[in-house]
Structures are given as C-alpha cells and as structure tokens.
Amino acid sequence: MRADKRPQPCDVTVYSDKGSLALRFPKRHNPLWEQLDGKPLNGKAKCLGIGKYGYKNNPEDWKRASQIAIALEADLDHPEWEKLFDPTLAKYGLGGGKYAKLADVLQLPGTVQAKPEITVGEMWEAYLEWKKPQLEETTYEFHYVSAFTNAIKGLVWDKTKREFISAKNSIWDKPLADNHCFVPLLQGSPRLISRVTAALSEAFLHLQSQGKTKITINPFIGAGTENKADKYKTTVTTEGVTKEWWEIDDIESNPEENDKRAFTREERDIIIKAFYESEKPATRLIGPLVEFLFLTGCRSGEAFALRWQDVFLGKHKNYIRFSKSYNGRLKNTQVTKTGEIRLFKIYPKLENLLLKIKPVDAKSTDLVFVNSAGTSYTSGLLYEKWVNSNTTKKGIKYDYPGVVTQLADTGVIGCCLSPYHTRHTFITLQAHAGTDLLLLATACGNSVEVIQRHYLGIDTEVEITDI
Template sequence: MVSQHKASKGTVQIKISNDRLQLVFSFGGKRHYLSTGFPDTKANRKLAEMKARQIELDILCNNFDITLGKYKPQSEQIIFTPSLTPVVETGASLADLWDSYTEYKRSSLSPSTLAKGYKSIYRCINVFLPIKTLDKAVAIRDWLIANKSPLSAKKTLTQFSACCNWAVKSQLIEDNPFEDMASDIKVPKGNFEETDINPFSVSERDRIIQAFKENRYYKHYAPLIEFLFITGCRPSEAVALQWKHIASDFTIIRLEQAVVLSLSGLICKPGLKTQKKRVFPINNRLAGLLKSIQPVDVSGETKVFPSPEGNWIDVHNLSKRAWKTVLKTLDSVEYRNLYQTRHTFITMALKNGVDVKDVATMVGNSPEIIYRHYAGQSRELFLPEF
C-alpha cells in the first residue's frame, strides 16, 4: 500500500504525487521529495520499493548520494555523446533494472564479483552507453559490438539477459529483449587469461627478473616477480601469502587464500580459484629466495609480499604500472601480460620432464587442462627413422 503518513527517520516512504510514485525521506535535517517518474502500477511499485530500500541502505551505511543523482530515474539525466545526437528515451530503464537486480543478488555474491563484474556493468550502463532503454535493445547490442571486444560484449549481453530474465519473473517487464543475443557473438580463441598461452623463454624470464631488481622505482616487486616465474602461482594467490603458510624448514608452501577486489577495496578471502587449498614443494632456488626476504622478527600474519606501504599488493595496479613499465625497457622482449609468468612455469616444467599430473597438482589445474593447452605446445615433434 502507498502510505500517506510521515516517514520515520532513516526510512523512505512511497507516496503519489501528480499521478507518479514519489519517494519521501529525511536526511541531514532536510526533507526530500524524489519523483520516480513511474505511474502507480503494480510493477512500478515494486521498482519504487527497491529504490526505497537502496536509499535506506545507503543512509544506514553512510553511503548516501547527497546529489540524489544515484536515485533519480534515468529519464531525468541528460546524455551527451560526441558523435550522437541526444536520444529521447522511452520504455523501461536498463539502469533502474540493473540497480534493482544488483540489490536482489547482493547477498549471494562475493565481494570481488560485486566490485568487478557488477560494478563494471553499472559503469557501462551509466557512463558509456548512449542508449539505456529496453526498447532499444538491438541498438545497445550494436553499440557493444562496435565499442568492446567480442568477449566483453558477450559477457555484458549475458548479464543484461540475466537481469531481464529476473525482471520478467519479478513481473517488472513482460519479456527479455536481450534473450539469445550473446550466443550470436563468437569469441576468438586466446581471449581467456588461462588459455592465452604465450610463455617467455628462459633468457627472457631471467632478463625480466634482473630488470626488476635494477629498476629504481619497482625493485621492491622483484622478489614477487621471481616467485611468480618459479612457482607458476596465480598472482592473486601469491600476494595473499603470509609467513604462516611457509613451512619453518622451507619444504612446502600452503596456498589457501587469495587477494581480491571488493566494493570496500582489497580483501583477502579464503579459498583459491579452482580449489580450497593446495601444497607447493620448495626447491633450493625457491628456498633461497624466501630466506632472503624473510624479516628478522617475523610473525605468522606478516605478509610475504607486502606493498611498499605494508598492505596487500593490488595485482591490477602492479600489471598496469610496474610490469608494463619494466618490460618496456627490455629490447627484443615482446610484451605479454603478467599472467604469462604462470604459463612460463608450466611450459618449462613440462619441457624439463615433470609429469603432467604433478604439474597439474602444483599449479591447481586438472591434468586435462594441462594436456589440452600445454602438453602439445611444449614438446618438439620428432620422427624416428624406420
């Protein structure tokens, strides 16, 4: 029911004004009256209720947008694009549906998924898309294909479709205009981080490690880069290591957590990408590296690879700044992303006769993945005399 009574502090009330649903609430000693732009229908009331809950939650979490821009209907926001004339939008707002869908999914999603996947979709809709209404779904698809990589366009359309499927089930819209659009986009092989395999040679690896050691600004990261090359560890797992994970006799490393980006910043979460935990054996070179960086007064909670400020290392920033900058200084070394340190280790292990199953166990992949993506590339074909 739409209330006509004054809302209590910290709550948002839904009223009708000029035949439109209106949100009424108090914040900072000021009374706010925010029109949703929606007529009073059953479906629109559900949208208004979700928007009201979002405002209440933001007030409670001290995340309230005092400009109210976050809560206004998209039809009130003017869109400027350099190459397109302003579009007069009609129909259901993709931005409003995505906000509601995110709130619905929030409790079931990990912080990293919310911060990376869902926040990137939010930015795509609210910052980049020149058209934001469901009646222009085909135009939205065409814009994504023209302005994003095939993989990114496919992922975005998949999310739009999932959002609209939820909206149909919630009786907010009648049908899903994005249904099956993603399946029409073909993604070229090699676009995935785990399967885009282009390893460094041994000499290239050693040059990169040495370049980090000699770099004036980024030598702090040299031990981490060497560790990545000689373990094949995923960067998110390496930066999450604490000294309690290193055996006191330097025989094994226990990998059981990863540093990920959440809505509140970098956090360390239990578990790895494909498993809960794994054990990695330490050889002489790795033992020497770890002993050389171990602090004198070390505790179990101390980070093995802290940032210069003593915090968790942001792998994204490391890749975009330190890694890219150092590799640019190396002539004749083709630029490849940081994840190729992992591919380099796996490829070298196979070339040196380590059994596929053992490699899979050490790096946290299945033997099938190793056979499919590495084993064929790592062997030189030989035709015997017969």
C-alpha cells in the first residue's frame, strides 16, 4: 500500500501507512537512534510509530503528530540537545512504549534525564489536600472524593450489582501532556463532565502556580463552560441518545434527586399503612418516620437530625424548624443541604402525627425519630426497610425485600421508587393541589423554577379559569 504523505513543517516527517501514523527521522539522527535501540540502522531512516495519536482520517491526529515532530526536531537539532532531548520520549507524550524504561538504564553523555510529568491522579490527590479546607465536609466527601474521583478513575455505578465498576476510560494514570485534552475521555452526563473538568482545570492551574509542571496548555481547557441555554433546551442529545428536558440531570451526585417521579396519593397511603402494619417490630417502628417524610417532603437527613426543640406545636407557634441534617455515612450533624434554616408550617394531618408520637416525658434535646437502639436513623437503615436488606450465612447470601419492594412486586403499587421519592411525592401532590409555589419552594428548600420545571407536568384535568 502506498504511504499517505502530507506537506511537512520540518525534517521529522509524519506519514501514514496502513492507517497508522508514524514519524520518520532524517538520517543525521541515526547515531542517536542506533544507540537508543542498540542496533544499526544500516543507512535506513529511523521510523517511530505513535499509534495512540490516531489515524490518518482524523485531521486532529495529524496536527498533534506534526506538533510532536516539530518538538522532537527542535530538541535534537539544538546545540544543547543533550540537555533538552528526553530519551524516554515522555516529554513528547510518547512515554508509553519501550523507551519509557530507558531512564532507568540509559544515560546519554551530558544528558539530564527529564523528570516524568505528573499524572492526572497525582495532580488530583494534591488538589484534594489543598481544596479540602475550602469545602463543607459533605461536599468534599460526596462530590470531590466520591463522584468526581470516580469519574476520573473511569468508575460508573452498576445499579444491578450496586457497586462501582470500571468503564475502561480512566485518565487517572495518564501523565499530563501539552496539546492533549482529557475531557473527551470522560463519560457521563454533560452536567457531571462540566463539574469534573472544571475541578480538574482548577487543579491544573493550582499545580501550574506552584511550578510543579512544565505543561503550558491546560489539558482541561474549556472546562466549566457549560452552556446554560443548552441545559434548558427542549431536548438534549448526549452520546447519540436524545433526552427530553425533564430527563436532563441537574445534580449528578444524587441520581435520586434527578428522578422526579412520584407516588400517587393512594400509593402513598398504602405504603404508610404497610409500614405501620408490618409483622416486624423494627419495621413498624420506622412507620412514623416514613409518614413524616411523605407529609413534609424534607430530606431524610433533616428528619434524622430533627429534635423536639425544633418542633413548635401551639396556637401561635405551629411550625417545624429544619436547621440541621444528619449524615450516617460521616456520622455527623451539619447544616442543611442549602445551608439555610427553613420554617415549615404545620398543617392538621402533620400535627396529628406529631402529637401522636411525642412522648409525654420528651426532652427538648431528644431526637424525634430514633431506631430500636435509641439512636438516629440512617439512610442505610431506611433503605433496608424500604427496598431490601441482605445477610450472608455459611457463604450463602440471603436477600430480604423491603416493604415497598414487596408492594411493587405484588402489584399493589406501580413500582418501587426510592425513599427519596417521598420528597418528590409531597412536592408533586402539593403543587397539583394548588399550594402557593413560593410557599412550597420555601418550605422544601428549592425554587419555584425547579417546581415548575420538574413537578408541574401537564394535567389534563385542569382547565383555564373563566375570568
């Protein structure tokens, strides 16, 4: 097959043979390559494949290959080439082949071996140490340590296995390199990619400010420039899949927040009744918590942290103060997700529940909801009673479906949504019942825009008012 050639900007030429790009060096460089390869070239030009930079049909690959060729020739033809040329080729972004190990065994006369460029993972770990004091602990743990780090490592959540698995697109071990962009290697929603690359871009700039990299071009250029107009288009196409506006992710770190489905009023009542009437005492005990979540739409952590001193029952004071949230994973109590204190006006059905469960001797500092051990509930415990729990005995795994799973499996309700959907159910039912949207948004800690966008779908039973 005839080799594909294009106009060359230097004597180190780029060519394509059988679809793969390679470099061909002028014969004046033969003595160096003969020493590096340990064998004579017999008058032939040295050829070096650079396969990872792609194929002849991609103009961008030709451009990158040409830039590598120019950089190599500039170093090799420089009067002080011994100090500039990197025999491991890592400096040129080609450090993954056999020459990568030369730094351990070869020292050319007068050559100062180039220090390998820092990897994305090393940069990220240093960035996390610098960034941690600037963030709330939950934000740091869930976003940066978990969601963002998993994306960089190419890990995706497997809903069936309920664990992270490799998507084989990790950039963690890849060294930083000029004229290289890592963003296309990331997979996920536009929202996640935007947030991760914005953080990576900041990490690179921090690294650069410390003089710990020689890379001059930000490999994460363009990060954090999510187009907000595109975000609110009627449809968005990602990786060949077109989604409607209500399917577009808003908060990648919490998929359940994105899924705005809700139970019907009848399903809500069936679920509450099933918890109260369970044959298992621990499941019956959690019934008031489940009902409270359905009747307030608060986030589960806010209910876990709620104490009687935050519940004001009376003629002139009849509200709940949501000011804290308990995180079972971190085992600590912090401010609410939005960092604000919310006052939730108590209505009759909610008041009846609170009066029913409040102990006569309750202290103001006592938790409103406690498990059988007398401690705060956690999302994990709620999940077990709601969806399923499992145990292993003698090497055999046993699964025990939760209350809502059983109701869905037997067809009593339409499907098994997560405990977080108690929030979506409350907001949906209230919005469609005509509750003032500003009051509802303030009580639940979101915005009128979010309610209009995600919870108020077209109701065919509603008619235009005759005025």
